[in-house]
Amino acid sequence: xxxxxxxxxxxxxxxxxxxxxxxxxxxxxxxxxxxxxxxxxxxxxxxxxxxxxxxxxxxxxxxxxxxxxxxxxxxxxxxxxxxxxxxxxxxxxxxxxxxxxxxxxxxxxxxxxxxxxxxxxxxxxxxxxxxxxxxxxxxxxxxxxxxxxxxxxxxxxxxxxxxxxxxxxxxxxxxxxxxxxxxxxxxxxxxxxxxxxxxxxxxxxxxxxxxxxxxxxxxxxxxxxxxxxxxxxxxxxxxxxxxxxxxxxxxxxxxxxxxxxxxxxxxxxxxxxxxxxxxxxxxxxxxxxxxxxxxxxxxxxxxxxxxxxxxxxxxxxxxxxxxxxxxxxxxxxxxxxxxxxxxxxxxxxxxxxxxxxxxxxxxxxxxxxxxxxxxxxxxxxxxxxxxxxxxxxxxxxxxxxxxxxxxxxxxxxxxxxxxxxxxxxxxxxxx
Ligand SMILES: Cc1ncc(COP(=O)(O)O)c(C=O)c1O
Numbered sequence: 001x002x003x004x005x006x007x008x009x010x011x012x013x014x015x016x017x018x019x020x021x022x023x024x025x026x027x028x029x030x031x032x033x034x035x036x037x038x039x040x041x042x043x044x045x046x047x048x049x050x051x052x053x054x055x056x057x058x059x060x061x062x063x064x065x066x067x068x069x070x071x072x073x074x075x076x077x078x079x080x081x082x083x084x085x086x087x088x089x090x091x092x093x094x095x096x097x098x099x100x101x102x103x104x105x106x107x108x109x110x111x112x113x114x115x116x117x118x119x120x121x122x123x124x125x126x127x128x129x130x131x132x133x134x135x136x137x138x139x140x141x142x143x144x145x146x147x148x149x150x151x152x153x154x155x156x157x158x159x160x161x162x163x164x165x166x167x168x169x170x171x172x173x174x175x176x177x178x179x180x181x182x183x184x185x186x187x188x189x190x191x192x193x194x195x196x197x198x199x200x201x202x203x204x205x206x207x208x209x210x211x212x213x214x215x216x217x218x219x220x221x222x223x224x225x226x227x228x229x230x231x232x233x234x235x236x237x238x239x240x241x242x243x244x245x246x247x248x249x250x251x252x253x254x255x256x257x258x259x260x261x262x263x264x265x266x267x268x269x270x271x272x273x274x275x276x277x278x279x280x281x282x283x284x285x286x287x288x289x290x291x292x293x294x295x296x297x298x299x300x301x302x303x304x305x306x307x308x309x310x311x312x313x314x315x316x317x318x319x320x321x322x323x324x325x326x327x328x329x330x331x332x333x334x335x336x337x338x339x340x341x342x343x344x345x346x347x348x349x350x351x352x353x354x355x356x357x358x359x360x361x362x363x364x365x366x367x368x369x370x371x372x373x374x375x376x377x378x379x380x381x382x383x384x385x386x387x388x389x390x391x392x393x394x395x396x397x398x399x400x401x402x403x404x405x406x407x408x409x410x411x412x413x414x415x416x417x418x419x420x421x422x423x424x425x426x427x428x429x430x431x
Pocket of ligand 1: 121
């Protein structure tokens with residue numbers, strides 16, 4: 001094993017042996033090279049005042065070489081904020097700004113010990129870093145039966161984790177923390193599990209309330225007390241879009257500092273929150289009591305980044321940083337929140353109006369981009385195809401009964417027409 005990896009592992013063992021035990025083989029072996037091109041370049045950037053002939057970019061007139069054809073459309077930004085490589089951990093200012101935003105929006109973490117967010121190529125990349133660092137063949141990866149389909153590829157296919165699903169809802173349509181608890185406790189023999197919490201949930205648009213939040217934290221704590229090492233990932237992709245009474249902070253805060261066998265990992269980003277899906281800017285943040293543990297986890301994360309994408313795109317980090325610092329940012333976000341909440345409320349009013357008879361129920365929703373119908377008499381995939389063909393309406397079929405509707409991309413005034421057409425589609429198939 002590389003001595004740097006060994007040193008990080010020793011630091012983890014000394015700081016919290018359970019975090020070391022949670023690592024995959026790759027997680028144990030990975031490290032961020034200290035004496036490679038990047039560190040020599042960093043040293044040169046600080047000290048080589050005459051000629052800096054280190055890293056592989058080209059310079060001209062004291063700045064990064066660039067083409068006018070590109071710069072002329074980006075003239076609001078300085079070339080040095082666009083063209084050079086961003087550091088593997090991301091632009092330092094962006095990392096601090098995101099950390100501040102995280103604390104402002106999650107007061108429960110203000111007094112907790114957690115690291116500096118590391119920039120990822122958006123949330124998918126953050127999740128795959130978690131998979132690389134913590135999932136070995138056969139490790140249990142626990143998440144509900146209604147989930148973002150990509151977890152299967154990231155944790156199952158790519159890392160050979162064993163996917164353990166539990167029903168998201170209880171019979172009275174609350175979060176099934178008992179299901180989570182049982183799935184966790186059934187991993188006692190393995191002594192390890194990776195749990196993914198995703199609120200607002202994709203596909204249902206559900207975020208639990210305070211009592212359910214307490215139960216989730218209690219279930220995870222019980223597993224930790226039973227000797228199971230639990231990596232808890234909060235996939236906070238749709239964070240902030242809470243339209244009704246529900247938790248409005250990430251459970252990352254509640255889990256931080258809770259138990260030495262719980263490692264909370266927050267995966268979040270600008271993708272959905274700031275409406276910049278294609279920018280690919282996300283973050284991964286760890287909570288741990290010991291500074292050396294946080295530092296070792298950051299180094300290992302940087303090792304994975306260096307080995308896969310080397311560093312994230314610089315321009316989009318600059319754009320997001322600019323937005324976070326803009327005096328208009330909060331007002332503009334509040335305006336978009338109002339639009340999204342208006343759509344969610346409208347959908348609920350339509351569904352509760354009684355006009356759609358008895359052809360579907362809907363799963364509880366109170367947040368995020370989506371809601372899900374539960375069809376009573378027709379197959380979801382048959383309906384989906386019929387809706388496209390006959391009415392030019394696109395929806396997502398999930399399993400036999402569920403139809404996901406992204407109200408996030410339908411104007412409020414068109415929602416009634418949309419649901420009328422879906423209803424008509426169901427009637428056509430029933431006839
Ligand atoms: C729950 C959830 N997590 C993560 C992602 C991925 O986000 P990103 O586009 O930032 O990779 C999505 C996107 O659909 C999602 O729904």
